[in-house]
Amino acid sequence: MQLDNLNREHMCSGHVGCPGCGAALAMRFLLKALGNKTIMIIPACCWSIIAGPYPQSTLKIPVLHSAFETGGAVASGVRAAHDIKGDTETTVVTWAGDGGTFDIGFQALSGAVERNENFIYVCYDNEAYMNTGVQRSSSTPYGAWTTTTPGQHWKRLRKKNIVEALVAHRIPYAATASIAFPEDLMRKAKKAKDMAGSRFIHIFSSCPTGWGMPSEMSVKIARMAVQTTIFPLYEVEDGLRYTINYTPKGYLVNEYFRLQGRFKHLTEEDLESIQEMVDEDWNLLLRKAGVALETS
């Protein structure tokens, strides 16, 4: 990748993301790779606020704020308008939170990618509805506290595997990425930009405020999610060809959970069963990627 591109910033200081916001970093990295020939659709989420109130904008590219559930649909329209104008160069990107992707925006997203609309859909995943005060989403992981899964009623359901749902649509490109691995993230964004059709990037974006952790830990936590295979880095082309980008070194999940307030109620037994789930998911991914199963 050209260093020149990476040195360029398409985002300004003075935005109103919380200190240590992973979503702010995710945006910064993504735009470094995509460049300024990009138009962005942002359905309601933290980033609707971070991007700045009228007449300010923190992004140096055009942004359309859209209704919460419409990320996929608005992007389809924006793409069509550009095509009519003969502008095939501009990259159309939807930038949505996990609520806007996994839950309320899922129908519009599924419809758009089923039509193989020519755009990139990026979900920055902070694992809850953060902008409205930490409500659980279908992306909230097993074991997590949120304001809608409080106290002893912590979430006892697994996180939806959104990438696999997108892979099931057989789109040209689906990938996971993490703010702790900026080079990998930017490579994937660049790769997606150079492809046509529906492309999906799922970025793990830690949220110090909603996860109950010190702001300086947000990259470290994101890295641990990858190291433990809680959030594996991989990409899938045409819904078929899997590539795992990071081979973990056998870290256990405990420390990841212990560092975050949202998991502080979990017992050793809970963590053991979570470790089993994580191992199961990882082995399933290995099978799909055609990598020999780890004998444990």
Add this chain to the structure above:
Amino acid sequence: MAAQQTPTNRTPLLIPCSYLTTEGNKTGSWRFLRPRYEEKTSPCSAACPAGEDIGRVEMLTAQGSFKEAWETVMMENPFPGVCGRVCYHPCEQQCNRKEFDEPVAIHSLERFLADTASRYELQLSLQKLESKKQKIAIVGSGPSGLAAGYFLTLLGYQADIFEALPEPGGVLRWGIPLYRLPLSILNREIAQIRELGVQIHCGKSISQEFWRGGKSEYDAIFLGCGHSRSVPLKISGEDLAGVKDGLQFLADIRRGEVSALDGTAAVIGGGNTAVDTARSAARFGAKVILIYRRRRQDMPAFAEEVEMALEEGVELWELQTPVNIAAQDGDFVVTLQHMHVIGKDGQRKARVKPDSNKKKKIRVQHLFKAVGTEASETWYEPPKKTRGMLRLSNCVLLHKSREPTLVYGGDLVADIKSVAHAVASGKQAAIALDILFHEGLDAVRPRLQSCLVAEGPSISWETYIGGPRSLRNQRVVRYSDLNTDYFQFAPMMIQPRLLPEERFQSFAEINLKIGASLAIREAERCFNCGLCNQCDNCQLFCPEIAVTRDNNPRGRHINYDYCKGCGLCVVECPRNAMILEEELLCDTS
């Protein structure tokens, strides 16, 4: 600053369109913690008796800036070629990397830099400070005297070295054998010191008359006479004709006065002299037995040397002490008393006592004594306690009003007798004298305190003269302070060596040269603890785009207008070259 009026989209649209950036929001006002660049001290540099700036040396080496790396060493130690070979490298024992995989081969890299400087005949570009009127005489041209001369000259003083023997170097020339330290290396490093302007007068033995009675032209005298007299065994038969002194034997070898040794040789002692005597005797053909009264782990000789001696076929007899030596048909019969461990003597060594009457005799053809050395004249040693005396960490300073100030250094005052400690004493003496001449006796201690590496005892020349190193925090970086996620496992380089069977054939150097690519790879293993190596993680991981590259020596700065104090830069700095402080407590200027 006024809000920047940058339109983000000039196309007239029928929907509201933002025309300002967010740069008008000075979100730095949210901050209650402040990150700051602050370089700290690496544990290796604090463990190096000479206080070399190892983290920086390895950084420069990894970048291929060999001359700068070599000069960075030379700023603290004029003997990288010697120390890279013979120093027992306490630095490596403190290397943080040893908790990750294995320590960095610091001594091999030091040697590589010196060899590279020699190969390309690099010229030292360290600047001497403006010349001063004081003159200093140095007695002895061992590493302590040579280092004192080197640093005094750099400080602008005239330094004259007087050496009793015909050539300079002390133990480096007459003691340490060639298989560990080739002459060409020593000669080059001494030549460099001469080129700087240090006068070395050989064949001049100095007595106390030199300065007594106020007739000296010198303002101070540095005594670096070393320990050259062997300590006696105090047993009967030790003065029999043919019983040799280890140190003398090593010097005889250097003078070319030793020929083949047949039969068995016994060497009595456990220090460096004993081990080098044993290894040298083996090279002259003898079967060698090294006899030591305590155990292997108690030997004062450096562990690596002991190991190599054993590899070379030297037999070690532990817990044996000679009680009698008798002559028999040209051979020696040594009676050995078996010892046993009865406790601990201080921190390290075992305390031993004769094990009842267990004795045995051995018959040998050659016998060498090497149980320790001492100063050969009583006046070489500092008096017990007098007025005007300062006992410093590496030397003793005796200030007199009518006579030149005396500084005792090197082995004369060292607890650990090593080349690096000798260098440290010469450096400390030079700095102490400079402080004394400028600010008086009372200033010596406090000023020396300010140029300690960490908590000392090592001191830094660069810090003393106010170089960039003086800006560092003296706090030592520990393993837990690092972000090791950024480091990959890589084993320590393997030092190429002559095979044991090749070593017998000559006094050729055992450790072979390493190439630049291996050196760079090894230097890249260094964590550069506490030092910024421009990795740019702080800039990369700032969610506020508040870290900006610029032309200052650090390469970047933090824009506190926008820094919210999240602390990501500090945590993602792999090497702990930043700190996060409470906003109220820090200087806002």
